[in-house]
Amino acid sequence: MKLLLLDGDGIGPEISYVTRKVLEALGERFNLGIELSQQEVGLSALKKFNTTLPDKLLQQANDADGIILGPLDTAAYPPADQGGVNVSAVLRKHFDLFANIRPAKSKRGINALAPAMDLVLVRENTEGFYADRTMFSGSGEFMPTSDLALSIRKISRDGSYRIGKAAAAIAAGRPNRKLTIVTKSNALKVSDGLFLEACTKGAAESPNVELEEIHVDAMASLLVRTPNAFDVVVTTNMFGDILSNLANELSGGLGLGGSLNAGSDRAIAQASHGSAPDIEGEDIGNPVALILSTAMLLDWLGEKKSLKVFKEAALLTHNAVDSMLLDRRTRTSDLGGDLGTKAFGEKLVKVIKEA
Ligand code: NAD
Numbered sequence: 001m002k003l004l005l006l007d008g009d010g011i012g013p014e015i016s017y018v019t020r021k022v023l024e025a026l027g028e029r030f031n032l033g034i035e036l037s038q039q040e041v042g043l044s045a046l047k048k049f050n051t052t053l054p055d056k057l058l059q060q061a062n063d064a065d066g067i068i069l070g071p072l073d074t075a076a077y078p079p080a081d082q083g084g085v086n087v088s089a090v091l092r093k094h095f096d097l098f099a100n101i102r103p104a105k106s107k108r109g110i111n112a113l114a115p116a117m118d119l120v121l122v123r124e125n126t127e128g129f130y131a132d133r134t135m136f137s138g139s140g141e142f143m144p145t146s147d148l149a150l151s152i153r154k155i156s157r158d159g160s161y162r163i164g165k166a167a168a169a170i171a172a173g174r175p176n177r178k179l180t181i182v183t184k185s186n187a188l189k190v191s192d193g194l195f196l197e198a199c200t201k202g203a204a205e206s207p208n209v210e211l212e213e214i215h216v217d218a219m220a221s222l223l224v225r226t227p228n229a230f231d232v233v234v235t236t237n238m239f240g241d242i243l244s245n246l247a248n249e250l251s252g253g254l255g256l257g258g259s260l261n262a263g264s265d266r267a268i269a270q271a272s273h274g275s276a277p278d279i280e281g282e283d284i285g286n287p288v289a290l291i292l293s294t295a296m297l298l299d300w301l302g303e304k305k306s307l308k309v310f311k312e313a314a315l316l317t318h319n320a321v322d323s324m325l326l327d328r329r330t331r332t333s334d335l336g337g338d339l340g341t342k343a344f345g346e347k348l349v350k351v352i353k354e355a
Contacts, residue, residue, distance in 0.1 A: 001065050001301065001310075002035045006057075006087070008070025009042040010275025011285030011341070016070045018287040018345030019294050023068075025349045026298070026313040037064070041087045042072050051083040053090060061091060065305075066297045067268040070290065073275040089132045091268060092125055097261040098159065099166045100125040100240065101296065102272055104247035107256065109326040110335060114227035114250040120174075121233045121247055122167035123240025124195075125261055127154040130237055155191040155236065157198045164202030166262075167234035172206040174231055179203055181213045182235035182243065195236055203234075216243070223247060248272055255286025255334045256325075260296040267300045269293035283340040286332040288321055291348070295321075320351045 003023070007016040020036065027034045039060055046052045052072075061067055069088060077084030091097070100123040106112045126133055134140035134154040141151045164181070171179040181199050183192040196213060203211055214222065216239045222229065223243065227250055235243065248257035257272035271289035279285055295317035302310030324330040324347060331337025332344050339347065 001033055001305075001307075002037070002063060003297075004060055004064035004067045005036055005038045006041045006067065006069045007038070007044075008275060009044075009073035009076070010071060010277045010280045012042070012070030012072070012275055014281075014283060014341045015271075015285050015287035015290045016068070018341055018348075019068060019290045021345050021349050022291055022317065022352065023294065025352045026317065029316070029352060029355075030309045030313045032298075032309060032313060041069075043076065046077075046083050049083075051085060052077060053085040053087050057087070058090075058094060061094070066266070066301055067091065068290070068294050068297065069268050069270040071271060071273060071275040073277055076277070086132055088268075088270065089130065092261055093133055095263050095266040095268070096126065097263040097266065097268060098124065098126045098162055099262045100244075100259060101170070101262060102240070102244040102248070102257065102259045103292075103296075104244065104251040104257065106251045107322060107325045109328075110252045110256075112250065112252040113224075117227040117230075117247065117251040119227075119230040119233055119247060120170055121235070121240060121244045122163065122170060123235060123244060124159060124163040124237050126237075127156060127159045128237025128239075129153045153191060155195050157194060160195040160198035161202040163234060164199030165205050166202075167199075167232055168203035168206035168209045168211075171209045171232035176231040177208055178210045178212070178231040180219075180230055180233045181211065182216050182219045182233055182239055183213065184216050184239070185213070186215055192236070199234060219243060220246065223250060227251075244272055253286070253334055255289055255332065256292070257289045258292025258296055259289070260293060260300060262300060265304070267297055269297035283342055284333050285341050286334050287341055287345060288325075288332075291317060291321060316352060316355055320348055320355060323351060324348055 007013040102121045105118045131140035185192040254273040259272045261268040295314040298310045299314035
């Protein structure tokens with residue numbers, strides 16, 4: 001199995017290093033036969049190759065069965081014509097990774113604001129308000145005059161249908177079998193009206209799933225007020241980005257937010273959080289989100305390629321992380337713990353090897 005690891009920016013290299021060590025330990029323990037390759041992307045690639053996305057990257061990505069992508073400091077990139085290309089957006093578009101799956105599950109032992117939250121947020125990943133993916137050519141943001149800026153938001157029937165179908169399929173495999181569709185269909189009657197209609201139609205392909213619709217502003221309140229009331233939540237791209245951070249924070253913290261970008265035949269593991277430039281190089285970034293994202297990728301590969309050992313490796317990773325988080329002394333400092341990024345990784349590798 002060929003995997004491509006891209007470190008990314010900020011704390012990316014630190015958490016990617018730990019993730020690689022965990023993958024190597026899992027590979028040995030389960031005989032996974034993983035061939036792991038690496039490629040520089042982001043700000044370090046910009047210095048070397050004058051672009052954040054080196055020429056050979058897409059070929060390497062095509063050759064890989066799955067990709068692990070560290071966070072990218074896109075806010076610090078120069079404009080695209082000066083080499084600042086958003087690698088994550090390009091890969092999502094290239095492989096049509098339409099579903100961004102972001103679980104928010106509270107962990108035992110962690111003093112979370114929502115200690116019993118267990119939901120999966122499914123975010124449409126190819127449309128919405130993101131200027132670099134809404135257009136065939138040109139940008140979805142533009143300025144007709146120096147005092148007027150406009151953004152285009154794209155909602156398609158097919159895109160809304162397939163995300164509804166994918167989210168309901170996830171809900172169908174969970175005990176509560178409930179799907180909440182989040183829109184702003186009261187204000188955006190045309191675009192979110194279309195999303196609601198087509199998403200509901202897609203979801204109806206899983207007939208045993210209970211459906212409800214909630215407006216996004218109400219949802220922000222309800223996630224705080226009744227966090228345990230939700231099972232699977234599906235929404236458009238930007239609402240999903242924002243609500244998933246809220247859910248992550250409520251369930252324990254951004255450093256725990258694993259996330260998978262999935263299409264029909266490719267997936268990319270990518271933590272929900274950003275590159276955390278404020279703590280870069282300090283060995284305090286929490287690698288759990290990227291490790292759990294990688295576990296999601298292993299599980300996805302196991303399912304797609306009918307490889308039971310990959311699913312077992314994913315489960316062991318989740319259990320090993322849970323056991324580490326139970327004890328304050330084996331957590332990173334964002335969770336009140338004592339361990340640095342590297343030391344957390346070394347301990348986790350030990351737990352995996354001894355399990
Ligand atoms: P951020 O998620 O990087 O950081 C927000 C806060 O959370 C910071 O205080 C940071 O130190 C902390 N934090 C985040 N991840 C952490 C971790 N694993 N362990 C401990 N603390 C953690 O958000 P931001 O500061 O708004 O964005 C920084 C850069 O990341 C920007 O360029 C932004 O565009 C980019 N970004 C990238 C992605 C991605 O690549 N998936 C996602 C979001 C933001």
